[in-house]
Amino acid sequence: MKLAGILFSTLLFLLGGCSSVEPWVKPYERAHLADPIMSFGRDPVADSYISHIYQVREGARGAEGGHGGGCGCN
Amino acid sequence: MGVGVGVTRVPLRGLLLALVLVSPAVLSGILPEDRADVLYHSYNGGGVEVTGPSYLVRKGDNKNFSASANYYTDSISGASIDVLTQGSAYSEQRTQLTGGIDYLHADTTMTVGYSNSDESDYKSNTYNFSIGQTLFGGLTTVTLGYAYGDDDVFSNVDPGFKRAAEHRNYHVSLTQVLTKDLLLSLNYDAITDEGYLQNPYRRVRVQNDSLDPSAGWNFNTPEIYPDTRTSNAFSANFMYYLPYRAVIKAGYRYYTDDWDIKSHNAEIGYIHPLWNRWIVEFNYRYYQQTEADFYSDLFQFANQQNFMGRDKELSKFNDNTLGVTLSYDVFEHGWGYVDKATLNFTYSRIWFDYDNYTDARQANPSAYNFNADIFQMFASIWY
Numbered sequence: 506m507k508l509a510g511i512l513f514s515t516l517l518f519l520l521g522g523c524s525s526v527e528p529w530v531k532p533y534e535r536a537h538l539a540d541p542i543m544s545f546g547r548d549p550v551a552d553s554y555i556s557h558i559y560q561v562r563e564g565a566r567g568a569e570g571g572h573g574g575g576c577g578c579n
Numbered sequence: 580m581g582v583g584v585g586v587t588r589v590p591l592r593g594l595l596l597a598l599v600l601v602s603p604a605v606l607s608g609i610l611p612e613d614r615a616d617v618l619y620h621s622y623n624g625g626g627v628e629v630t631g632p633s634y635l636v637r638k639g640d641n642k643n644f645s646a647s648a649n650y651y652t653d654s655i656s657g658a659s660i661d662v663l664t665q666g667s668a669y670s671e672q673r674t675q676l677t678g679g680i681d682y683l684h685a686d687t688t689m690t691v692g693y694s695n696s697d698e699s700d701y702k703s704n705t706y707n708f709s710i711g712q713t714l715f716g717g718l719t720t721v722t723l724g725y726a727y728g729d730d731d732v733f734s735n736v737d738p739g740f741k742r743a744a745e746h747r748n749y750h751v752s753l754t755q756v757l758t759k760d761l762l763l764s765l766n767y768d769a770i771t772d773e774g775y776l777q778n779p780y781r782r783v784r785v786q787n788d789s790l791d792p793s794a795g796w797n798f799n800t801p802e803i804y805p806d807t808r809t810s811n812a813f814s815a816n817f818m819y820y821l822p823y824r825a826v827i828k829a830g831y832r833y834y835t836d837d838w839d840i841k842s843h844n845a846e847i848g849y850i851h852p853l854w855n856r857w858i859v860e861f862n863y864r865y866y867q868q869t870e871a872d873f874y875s876d877l878f879q880f881a882n883q884q885n886f887m888g889r890d891k892e893l894s895k896f897n898d899n900t901l902g903v904t905l906s907y908d909v910f911e912h913g914w915g916y917v918d919k920a921t922l923n924f925t926y927s928r929i930w931f932d933y934d935n936y937t938d939a940r941q942a943n944p945s946a947y948n949f950n951a952d953i954f955q956m957f958a959s960i961w962y
Contacts, residue, residue: 530758550616566810
């Protein structure tokens, strides 16, 4: 849980300093990022099913990852 | 219908599934798209067949709110290696209902969700909340999540048996645009479990004579698990857009817990559009783990340790997965209220190889292995 606390503090620090950073990928350069094939979670039902398959048959769980995006395409 | 050793008893499954399903695809300042999915899934491996449908509907007001609902079932039949050595073939059904609401305000997305999973001897309720914030002109998305699961475990052979388990999942993720062609997603989950974490049916294998392995063995001693478990998982995933409209994706996850299981898994995929309306995707995944500190394939005598387990998911093993997905875009320019529709087919094969879990059906047990075939057929529409 200590690690979770450190991560949370780091994120709060990042949130506080966000306004002064200039985006280094401009909106007009984000066409590739906006392409649907660049989505981490293109098919949520199929993705969650495959995650379920592994959770049931493997000891590890969590951080399946890759859901969400941040392409700033709109 | 007989009663066997449950092979799907995994506490937490609802917890993680809820997070994956309900979490919005947090794009900068937008809600997930309105869509509906109808999926049929089939798993066949190790003597077990699991099939069923899954339906997902998501609808928003195009401004601030989006709601989603998912209905999912597993129809389980067959006889796994556990069942063949300790019980009788069985069949049962699990049903899961999941719902969630996303609220968008400026660059912040909040999600609340609820999930209920129900089967004859396992019932769970899961509640989750997450908040996502987009930063740096839409290049960074940070998401914090929390889920709480409350389970009741029953036994089909003992009507008076009832135990409880609680699960808490703390989630942090960061999605980062690195270049105009490269996306990174970092994920961290801390999970704590407390309560009855074992299978009420499974038993350990114990020598008939503690000093003479050749005297055979028995399955008379129930497993005994610790009643707490804490785990940490970290993953990094990349997607890279190639110059000719195709994507390479790669990911790695490290996992560790206080049962002494450590695992690494890595995967790589390639997504390639074909002839304008088709998309083909190839995936390969490798997974390996160490054994839990209270696991043994064969104990010398009953009560040898405080905690004793012989679940193959707690043993040392690895698995390899190869998968292919085909998607077809039905309408090139939409149709009426339907903006887009796709038909999809996915096939995966997993090879499981166990290092120290043996096939106890044999007189001189050797390391167990099996293959699983997984099919998914689904239709998706966006409206």
